[in-house]
Amino acid sequence: MDFLSFNRIVIKVGSSLLSNKNGQINQPWLKSLADDVTELRKKGVEVIIVTSGGVALGRGYINRPTGELRLEEKQAAVACGQLELMQGYKNAFAPDNIAQILITIQDTERRRNYLNVRNALETLIKNHVIPIINENDVVATAELNYGDNDRLSARVAQMLDADLLVIFSDVDGLYTKNPMKHEDSEHVPEVHKISKAVENMAGKPTSNVGTGGMQTKIEAAKIATAAGCHCVITQGAGENPLHALYNGKLKYTKFISQTTPLTARKQWIVSGVKPMGEIIVDKGAAEALKNGSSLLPAGATAVSGKFERGDLVIIKSPEGEIARGLSSHSAENTKLILGKKSSETPAILGYSGRDELIHRDNMVITS
Numbered sequence: 001m002d003f004l005s006f007n008r009i010v011i012k013v014g015s016s017l018l019s020n021k022n023g024q025i026n027q028p029w030l031k032s033l034a035d036d037v038t039e040l041r042k043k044g045v046e047v048i049i050v051t052s053g054g055v056a057l058g059r060g061y062i063n064r065p066t067g068e069l070r071l072e073e074k075q076a077a078v079a080c081g082q083l084e085l086m087q088g089y090k091n092a093f094a095p096d097n098i099a100q101i102l103i104t105i106q107d108t109e110r111r112r113n114y115l116n117v118r119n120a121l122e123t124l125i126k127n128h129v130i131p132i133i134n135e136n137d138v139v140a141t142a143e144l145n146y147g148d149n150d151r152l153s154a155r156v157a158q159m160l161d162a163d164l165l166v167i168f169s170d171v172d173g174l175y176t177k178n179p180m181k182h183e184d185s186e187h188v189p190e191v192h193k194i195s196k197a198v199e200n201m202a203g204k205p206t207s208n209v210g211t212g213g214m215q216t217k218i219e220a221a222k223i224a225t226a227a228g229c230h231c232v233i234t235q236g237a238g239e240n241p242l243h244a245l246y247n248g249k250l251k252y253t254k255f256i257s258q259t260t261p262l263t264a265r266k267q268w269i270v271s272g273v274k275p276m277g278e279i280i281v282d283k284g285a286a287e288a289l290k291n292g293s294s295l296l297p298a299g300a301t302a303v304s305g306k307f308e309r310g311d312l313v314i315i316k317s318p319e320g321e322i323a324r325g326l327s328s329h330s331a332e333n334t335k336l337i338l339g340k341k342s343s344e345t346p347a348i349l350g351y352s353g354r355d356e357l358i359h360r361d362n363m364v365i366t367s
Contacts, residue, residue, distance in 0.1 A: 001232070001254075003246040006164040008046040008125075010229075011037070012153035012220075014169040017236050018053035018085070023060045025053070025088040029239055034092040036242030037130070041096075046125055048160060050133045050153035051089070057081030078137040089132050097129045102136035108155040111310040118159050125160075150216040154223035154231070161261035165224045166245070167217055168236025173253030174214065176201055191255045194222050221255040228261035230254060266364045269312060269324055277305020277331055278314045279357060286317035290365060294356040295325070297337040297345060307331045315358065325363030328354035 003009070013033070020026050037047045055074050058081025059065050064073060086100050101121065107113040124131050135152055150167060157165040177185035191198055202214035221231040234245060234252035244250045259267075281289070285299025295315060307313055308330045315323040327334065329349075334357060337345045342355040 001246050001248070001252075003040060003045060003164075003242075004043055006045060006230075008048070008160060008162040009040070009164045009166060010048045010050060010153055010157040010160070010162045011242070012050045012149060012165065012167045013052065013236070014149075014167075015052040015056040016170045017168055018051070018088075019056040023057065023065055025057055025084055027088055027092065029237075030088055030092040032239035033241060034089075034096075036240050037093075038096060040242065041128075041130075048121070048125070048131045048133065048156060048162070049089075050149050050156055051085065052134070052149045053085045054078035054081040054134060054137060057084045075138050082134065082138075085134070086132065093130060098132050099124050099129050101131050101133045103133065103152075104136050104139065105152075108152070108159065112308065114159060115310045121156075121160060150220040151223060154220035154227075154229075157224050157229045157231075158227035158261075161227075161265070162224075162229050163261060165220070165229050165231045166242070167220060167231065167233045168241055169217070169233065170235065170237060171214065171233070172235035172251040173233050174198070174201055174218070187251060188253050189251075191221070191253060192258075194218060194225070194255065225255050225257040226259075226264065228257050228259045228264040230257050262361060265362070269326065269362065269364050270366070274312065275305075275314045275324065276307035276311040277303065277327075278316055279303055279327075279334065280316050280318075281322075283317060286319075286322050289315065289323055289360075289363070292360060294360045295323075295358040295363070296342055296356055297334075297340045298342070300334070300338050300357055303331055303334045303338065305331060313358070315363070320367065322367050323358075323363050323365045325358035327358055328356055328362075 017029060018026055040047055055069070055078045058077035058079065061080035062073060062076050064077070069077060089098055103117055107117045121131050133156055135149055153165060153167065174188040174191065175185040176188065179185040188201070199218055202218050217233050221233070224231040232252050232254050234250050238244060241250070245252065279295070279300050280302040281295065281299045282301055285295065288299065289295060305313070307327055309327060311327055312324060313327050314321055315325060333349055336348050340348060346352045
């Protein structure tokens, strides 16, 4: 697999890979993963990690090394284990900088939360800091059954327009049947469409440590591929798993996306949400938009409707609708900076926000 053909990769690391039989962090394995990530980053590939492991590493603190945990026990365990988990990552990646980001389902589903998280992550990546993302299990309820972060990793890939999601687990991909129970099961190397037949191939979890089985990995692959991101599921137990994967030494299943992240987002803009307002622009701005520019405050002349940052709005010229896009500012703030130069907006708004009203990547020309 040619990893250098991908610009941004999200790597999901399962609990069973991070903790050993004694409930301690598997530091040699984690260091080998860090070495692989460093090698990719030196070649210009951006890497984001979604990790599990907090509950598994915290079991010993609450004297529950094995067995089912009640919700409050899981929350207590992860409160202890998360410290060890991040210290392990910090030691493994040194001297590179890492950052801990704890998010919940709401942060990936609610538009304002989504934008705040995405902007923070983009800022970290821009400054060469490796985001280490985990679910905020301490404040979660039923969310702890989210699927060992499989689906969370897919949401992160979707949020950040990643073009590859790699799910490292204790299985080396999808089989036609559960290979632990059926000798005649066959490995599936590539999936171009996640049909009902593909979904039916998934079995129940095989690990005593993680909470996600093949079902949640298939669901993650569906989310990722719909967002223009290819997805790979593979066995990650050996050291230097990324290096082994891109050198063809690991068996895996690759789920092929039929679109690109940018195309998927723009399709969603056109058909997926309801417009909450309108921004009127002058002729000069209209021509600039059609030529691929972002919408700047200087080209806007009027605003209607009640919308917040991240909401969909219609862009109109004197001749009618020309585009639709996701606003970088609320309607209230947009009115304050109409016709202004981007350099003037921080003083008007009282903070340094986005220079553009709507970025070209968040806009679709409709006429």
